[in-house]
Amino acid sequence: MRLSRFARFSIALLFFWIVLFAFLPQIMVLIASLFSKGATSFIVFEPTVSNYTRLFDPIYLQIFVDSLVLAGVTTLLCLLIAFPFAAILARSPKAWRALLLVLVIIPFWTSSLVRTYALIALLKTKGLINAALLSLGLIEAPLELMYTQSAVFIGMVYTLLPFMILPLYAALEKIDPRLIEAASDLGAGFWSRLTRITIPLSLSGIIAGCMLVFLPALGMFYIPDLLGGAKNLIIGSFIRNQFLTFRDWPFGAAASMLLTFMMLMLVALYAYRERKAGA
Amino acid sequence: MKSLIMAALLALGLHAANKELVVYNWSEYLPESVLEDFEKESGIKVRYSTYDSNEAMYAKIKTAGGESYDIVVPSTYFVNKMSREGLLAKIDKSKLKNYANLDPKLLGKPFDPKNDYSIPYLWGSTGMSYNAKALGEGAVSAWSDLWKKEYAGKLLLTDDLREVIGMALLSLGYSSNTTNPKEIEAAYTKLTTLIPNVKLFNSESPKGVYISEEVVVGMNFNGENYMANTEMPELRYVYPKEGVLVWVDSLVIPKGAKNIEAAHAFIDYLLRPEVAKTISEEIGYATPNMAAVKLLEPEVAANRIIYPTADDLTKSEFQLDVGEAITIYEKYWEKLKTGN
Structure with a gap:
């Protein structure tokens, strides 16, 4: 296959870009994680693996476990909400679909940090939700929404939901509606059609969506900080603290490498499954 | 000819160095008007940038070196950390005509016992x-x-x-x-x-x-x-x-600063009673400047939140x-x- 000059140029540019801004910084992080912290300098060139062994201290393991639980629950909630949404989207009239997809994407035009602050305006004690419920007489005292675990999940799900909807939609749209009809004709009920036809056929979309939500959820420290009141440390804020507050760059780098490794494993698992499914 | 150009370049360089001051301060911590008045009076151009944590400021000075800034405003315990690590230049108090305005109670604190490196700004x-x-x-x-x-x-x-x-x-x-x-x-x-x-x-x-x-x-x-x-x-x-x-936030000069003269002039300007008064009234924190405290609006000076009593x-x-x-x-x- 001969590539046009433009195609070769684009690929070279992309390759160069990734090496310069993703691969080289990652190598620098790896190197930093293998040296020691100095009392008066960020890194002393004394090789050590203690940054990694320290990560297995119960305190730090707890941070990893908490983050995995947070990301896992967020992913599950996103899946439960996004699946019906994507299914309706995929079965709605063609003319509507483009509009509905644009509506899903529009929030991306605003920074997610700004949208998190907007959520605070909605959720706080004197916020819009409480004001509306109070004036409707549905509640007598304001609900405590801010700085709770629920607020964290509302924020996480709200921010990450589009990442689940889009791959699900892509997978569900491809399912031939005649398959569902045939199942229905043969007497399959709703659950049976869902679990035996729709879900197996959209599995690649479900997995892709889960990855796209789970991986960023691990690093999104500003949502638990802003909406949850910074009461729990998750990996993202832990790494930031090591670099900025505690100035322990090697330890922060080691935590960052462990996170990268976990993510790579998940991606590898996904790639392996896809290849097997393709073969 | 060559040496003439060199001399010209050198003069230009010196000229530029004398006329530009780089200030690195906390965000919302110095009224715009104070900077403008200083520029007008001294003819020194101020380049101003801000940070929102001591840690971020420290990381910058430590990695970029002191030559990038002429004035920085670290808080209390960062002054002794930075001076101990040799990141700060000594301040020549003979160049500060208004040094005597400072409240002795806020000088000579354990983080800089002789105020060799730091001049209190707000507390x-x-x-x-x-x-x-x-x-x-x-x-x-x-x-x-x-x-x-x-x-x-x-x-x-x-x-x-x-x-x-x-x-x-x-x-x-x-x-x-x-x-x-x-x-x-x-x-x-x-x-x-x-x-x-x-x-x-x-x-x-x-x-x-x-x-x-x-x-x-x-x-x-x-x-x-x-x-x-x-x-x-x-x-x-x-x-x-x-x-x-x-806590006290103090004015310091990083070691290697390009414009030590102008930095002293700027510190001395901020120590003027009427300038310190404007800063305290607009920013809402207490000034260590006794002469400025006398000029304060009575309701600000009497506010125990900003100006606590000895008790x-x-x-x-x-x-x-x-x-x-x-x-x-x-x-x-x-x-x-x-x-x-």
Whole structure:
């Protein structure tokens, strides 16, 4: 296959870009994680693996476990909400679909940090939700929404939901509606059609969506900080603290490498499954 | 010919160096008008940039080197950390005509005993705030009051390990600058029993959280309480019995600064009574400048939130660098936040 000059140029540019801004910084992080912290300098060139062994201290393991639980629950909630949404989207009239997809994407035009602050305006004690419920007489005292675990999940799900909807939609749209009809004709009920036809056929979309939500959820420290009141440390804020507050760059780098490794494993698992499914 | 060009370039270079001053300060910490007046009077151009944590400032000076900035404004314990690490240039006090205006009570502090490296700029405290409408007047007077059972889920703590652990140390009667692991552990153990009361940790903008009534009591900075009072007069600021945490932000010149002359001129300008008065009135923190205090609007000068009385400050402590003991503080802070 001969590539046009433009195609070769684009690929070279992309390759160069990734090496310069993703691969080289990652190598620098790896190197930093293998040296020691100095009392008066960020890194002393004394090789050590203690940054990694320290990560297995119960305190730090707890941070990893908490983050995995947070990301896992967020992913599950996103899946439960996004699946019906994507299914309706995929079965709605063609003319509507483009509009509905644009509506899903529009929030991306605003920074997610700004949208998190907007959520605070909605959720706080004197916020819009409480004001509306109070004036409707549905509640007598304001609900405590801010700085709770629920607020964290509302924020996480709200921010990450589009990442689940889009791959699900892509997978569900491809399912031939005649398959569902045939199942229905043969007497399959709703659950049976869902679990035996729709879900197996959209599995690649479900997995892709889960990855796209789970991986960023691990690093999104500003949502638990802003909406949850910074009461729990998750990996993202832990790494930031090591670099900025505690100035322990090697330890922060080691935590960052462990996170990268976990993510790579998940991606590898996904790639392996896809290849097997393709073969 | 060549040497002539060289001389011209050199002169130009010197000229530029004398006429530009790079200032690196906390955000919203110097009124625009003060900079403009300084530029007009001195003919020195000021390049101004800001940071929002000592750590971010420190990382920049440490990695980029001092030559990038002429004036920086670190807080209390960062002054001794930076001078100990040789990051600061000595200040020539003979060039500061207005040095005598400074309050001797705020000079010669342990973080810079002879003020060789730092000139106080503004000072303030981390104490307690409470909503007098919700809790009644005089509801809290000591750090230990924060532990009362009735404040379950109603408390704000700053998101700063030295301040929070320091507060617990003071409530136990220890120094907030202790390096004794036993005392730090005792403070941690005491803090674990405070967690059920804590609604959130926030250092960014405590005033917003108090105003929206998410919390009714907790830690706060005096300037934040002062500013909140325009919207919420019932928010009271308390100097706790066990001692309040006091900090000073100081003007320093990084080692290697390109424009030491202009930096001195700028510091001296900020020490002028009428300039220091404008800064204190507009920024809402206390000036260490005695001559400026005399010029203050009476309602600002009489405001105990900004200008505490000597009684308010009994047992108060300046935060100092705790050296390597900081790792003990960090460990317990992480334990506190992971609920272990």
